[in-house]
Amino acid sequence: MTDQHQKLTWRGTLAAWDRRLFDLVAQRHWPGAERVLPALGRAANHGVLWGATAAAITVVGSSRARKGALTAAASLALASATINTVGKWSVRRPRPLLEGVPVARLPAVPPWTTSFPSGHSASAAAFTAGLALESPGWGAAVAPVAASVAFSRVYTGVHYPSDVLAGAAFGVAAGFAVRSLARRAEQARAVPGAERPATDAPALPDGAGLTVVVNTASGTARGAGLGVLREMLPRAEVVECAGEEVEAVMAEAADRARVLGVYGGDGTVNAAATAALRAGVPLAVFPGGTLNHFALDLGLTGPEDTCRAVAAGQAVRVSLGRITPADGAGQPGQPGLEVRYFLNNFSIGAYPELLRHRLRWAPRIGGGPAAVLAAWRVLRAERPVRMTLAGRPRSAWLLFAGNGTYQGTGPAPRRRAGLGEGLLDLRIVHGGGRPGPRLLAAAFAGPLSRSPVHVATRLRRLRVADVPPGTPLAYDGEYAQAPTALTLDVLPDALPVYRPR
Numbered sequence: 001m002t003d004q005h006q007k008l009t010w011r012g013t014l015a016a017w018d019r020r021l022f023d024l025v026a027q028r029h030w031p032g033a034e035r036v037l038p039a040l041g042r043a044a045n046h047g048v049l050w051g052a053t054a055a056a057i058t059v060v061g062s063s064r065a066r067k068g069a070l071t072a073a074a075s076l077a078l079a080s081a082t083i084n085t086v087g088k089w090s091v092r093r094p095r096p097l098l099e100g101v102p103v104a105r106l107p108a109v110p111p112w113t114t115s116f117p118s119g120h121s122a123s124a125a126a127f128t129a130g131l132a133l134e135s136p137g138w139g140a141a142v143a144p145v146a147a148s149v150a151f152s153r154v155y156t157g158v159h160y161p162s163d164v165l166a167g168a169a170f171g172v173a174a175g176f177a178v179r180s181l182a183r184r185a186e187q188a189r190a191v192p193g194a195e196r197p198a199t200d201a202p203a204l205p206d207g208a209g210l211t212v213v214v215n216t217a218s219g220t221a222r223g224a225g226l227g228v229l230r231e232m233l234p235r236a237e238v239v240e241c242a243g244e245e246v247e248a249v250m251a252e253a254a255d256r257a258r259v260l261g262v263y264g265g266d267g268t269v270n271a272a273a274t275a276a277l278r279a280g281v282p283l284a285v286f287p288g289g290t291l292n293h294f295a296l297d298l299g300l301t302g303p304e305d306t307c308r309a310v311a312a313g314q315a316v317r318v319s320l321g322r323i324t325p326a327d328g329a330g331q332p333g334q335p336g337l338e339v340r341y342f343l344n345n346f347s348i349g350a351y352p353e354l355l356r357h358r359l360r361w362a363p364r365i366g367g368g369p370a371a372v373l374a375a376w377r378v379l380r381a382e383r384p385v386r387m388t389l390a391g392r393p394r395s396a397w398l399l400f401a402g403n404g405t406y407q408g409t410g411p412a413p414r415r416r417a418g419l420g421e422g423l424l425d426l427r428i429v430h431g432g433g434r435p436g437p438r439l440l441a442a443a444f445a446g447p448l449s450r451s452p453v454h455v456a457t458r459l460r461r462l463r464v465a466d467v468p469p470g471t472p473l474a475y476d477g478e479y480a481q482a483p484t485a486l487t488l489d490v491l492p493d494a495l496p497v498y499r500p501r
Helices: 002-027 033-043 045-060 063-091 119-134 136-155 161-189 226-231 243-256 265-277 295-299 304-311 350-365 369-381 434-443
Strands: 208-215 235-241 258-263 283-287 315-325 338-342 343-347 385-391 392-403 424-430 455-459 463-464 472-475 480-481 485-500
Touching: 002 136, 002 161, 002 243, 045 063, 045 119, 045 136, 045 472, 063 119, 063 136, 063 161, 063 343, 119 136, 119 161, 136 161, 208 283, 226 235, 226 258, 226 283, 226 295, 243 258, 258 265, 258 304, 258 463, 265 283, 265 295, 265 338, 265 485, 283 295, 283 304, 304 392, 304 485, 315 385, 315 392, 315 472, 338 472, 343 350, 343 385, 350 392, 350 472, 350 480, 424 463, 424 472, 424 485
Parallel strands: 208 235, 208 258, 258 283, 283 485
Antiparallel strands: 315 338, 315 485, 343 392, 343 472, 385 392, 385 463, 392 424, 424 455, 463 485, 472 480
């Protein structure tokens, strides 16, 4: 038997099995399915069902679930684009003959594309895989719906079973591909800078002497990373907390530990850095938030990096931004303000107002809708802040000060080349006009450039005075009321933080 003949025989056998399974589904009565499965298939047309699912998860889900919804949507987009541009036109398999399929099941408008592979199945599997890789709970909840959509394609007579299986396999592959690309992009951003080595950081091979405070309210604090920490540093003490108790727990842990560890997002890391600085102990950052700006700028891509650095005693010294209120500069009803520190950035103006509105509305309507509503409120109703900067009166939509020079354009860029520079990256969007056009124009201004609406420079200290009462400020994603006068500066090489060489 020749190779060509063998191929034809296998193809004929597979086609026969495919048709037999198709007829078995078509000829069988499935109680209740006549109404549900065709409607489910129609709902999945053009990804409408999955778009609505992603929107619902964004509204009611956690930050980790929202990240999963974004990954799921990107996976669906990749699968759908590839199937419809390459897959359908490469094989060109005809649609099944509809003999034996009850008329009640048939779609009102027959599909006009080729049969192999199933686009609906690919989209359903891609969405579910992308979601499950980031949020297994939501992935398990969506999986039965995705399986029903895939089965409905055979049930309604528009695909052979092999079309559905091939589409589902491609969809799962798309989910893994999107996640891999996202991880590579994150790792590409996490490039260690040229910070000065910290020679006094102790090596803790098994974690003895390390106390890690876990903010259970952070984006991924209960994920696999916590298991990695316990496996690689088994003698480390792990303390879980959330909410208003975080700062007190941090301070108590720093007083008794040789090394203070923190598992959470940027706001939690800020609280840990403050506690470690005051207690005079090194800091170990285990990325466990949604964005992890400080950890990425430091060169940490996950808890494994930090565990290796702690075990080997490898650390660097980073600078800290400092906010020092002037004496007697508290707001009414707020007589005394303590010194605050920031690892990433500080701001007054549009961003703190946006953060204030988002924090107010998020518990009631979810983080995503709250952010959109907050942006609409700020762009529609806010006014520039009148204050005195370095002795000169200014009107500004936004005052941004970064701990170290940020790369990229705009009034509030997000990436730094190093954390030991010891300079403030100052950016001001001048007041006047409406905030939307001003902020948009500033977004296109180059780094450290000057434009009619945007000023950027670097300095070591800035005095801010005559801040109107009630003005909010933000630092490392946290919100507070600004004092009427304050000084911003940088503490160079102030804190040893673990990072592998």
